[in-house]
Amino acid sequence: MVFDVARVRAAYPALGEGFVHFDGAGGTQTARPVIDAVATAMGAAVGNRSTAFEPGRRSLELVAAARSAVADLLGAQPAGVVLGPSATALTYTLARTLGAGWRPGDEVVVSRLDHDANVRPWVQAAEAAGATVRWAEFDPATGELPAGQYEELVTARTRLVAVTAGSNATGTVPDVPAIAKTAHAAGALVCVDGVHAVPHGPTDLASLGADFLVTSAYKWSGPHLAAMAADPARWAALRPAKLLPSSDAVPDRFEYGTPSFPLLAGVAAAVDHLATLDPDATGSRRERVRAGLAAAQAHEEVVFARLLAGLAEHPAVTVYGSPARRCPTVSFRVAGAAPAETAAALGAAGFCLSSGDYYAYEYFEAMGLRAGGGAVRASVYHYNTVDEVDRLLAELDRLAGGGERMAR
Ligand SMILES: Cc1ncc(COP(=O)(O)O)c(C=O)c1O
DSSP states (O other), rough: OOOOOHHTTTTTTTGOOEEOBBBBTTHHHHHHHHHHHHHHHHHHHOOOOOOOSHHHHHHHHHHHHHHHHHHHHHHHOOGEEEEESHHHHHHHHHHHHHHHTOOOEEEEEETTSOOOOGTTHHHHHHHTTTTEEEEEOTTTTTOOOOOHHHHHHOTTTEEEEEEEEEEETTTTTHHHHHHHHHHTTTTEEEEETTTTGGGGGGHHHHHHHOOOOEEGGGTTOSSEEEEEOOOHHHHOOOOOOSSSSOOSSTTTTOSOOOOHHHHHHHHHHHHHHHSSSSSSSSSHHHHHHHHHHHHHHHHHHHHHHHEEEHHTTTTTTTEOOOOOOOOEEEEETTTTTTTTHHHHHHHHHHHHHHEOOTTTTTHHTTTTTTTTTOOEHHHOTTTTOOHHHHHHHHHHHHHHHHHHGGGO
């Protein structure tokens, strides 16, 4: 099928404002069906969860619909989907819960390629338990995270391996199934950060080998909410710290407080929207979501290839990393300008790109780039076009050629 990007763009009202968004990695624009679903739920009679009255039943349905939608997105079971305010909050909950069972001498493996949300909660839980933290290193030249090193890092004492399915700094897609295999052979659990990877292609909890997989809806056209998926039996074996009167059921017992019911309506609508990205797709929502994200991935690859080629041949641009398998995300610097200056200059021209470390703290620290302000990040989402890439490259030409203005 031909990816009709004009049709897809029409579903995002914010694109009408004219900004050029190359910061999907920081958060995508919201699709119209999501906005409508949130507004409808907000305008309707919705009470706190209760089976006694209709508005209460609606809230129960909104929670169930969000779980079922995320399950279709990730290849999980609805009863294994824990909903929460952010991937960071959900990972902290899991880390505190698992960490409570760790003992001195136990080991945890984290990676220097990960966003800090899948590093610090584990490091701090390990510290609290007196457990040892072991670090997986990336190749500074390519940004790859070699899976072979886990053979050494994982031991009989390893309790958990935390790894990203896609780096939000270099786009690197590590060989998570191989890493998970090594971890499982030693009896360790695997927590996979899917926040950056899930928006860019079909995802399957089981094929990844993830025991826990986290994703944030605001990176895939939805609202600022997140979900963590696992086998319901996995959750059932865990006892989080929780309020006494709150539900002890799985997965509810891992969710704190009263959720935003209207935003949960937006989560389900976002998955339904992803299922429309390939208009020829048929079958279950799971099948249509996979087809939609595969179509989006093919389009993103074309747009990203153009961006990467343009950056690579630009004499003033340094690109960091060249991973073989990657999400459409790249970090770079422009000679003579601090990353924040480049981002601000691009921002003034209507281009939205992040700069700094974007919480890929260990990556930029290990690269020695934190001190200089990190890098500038361009990330492609399925509503981006080749024309937008050409305009960005032209603007970079103008800025880098502008000498004085960009010079420090
Ligand atoms: C790869 C990755 N992991 C985790 C997070 C944290 O997600 P949240 O903002 O939902 O806590 C982000 C956010 O940018 C991210 O890019």
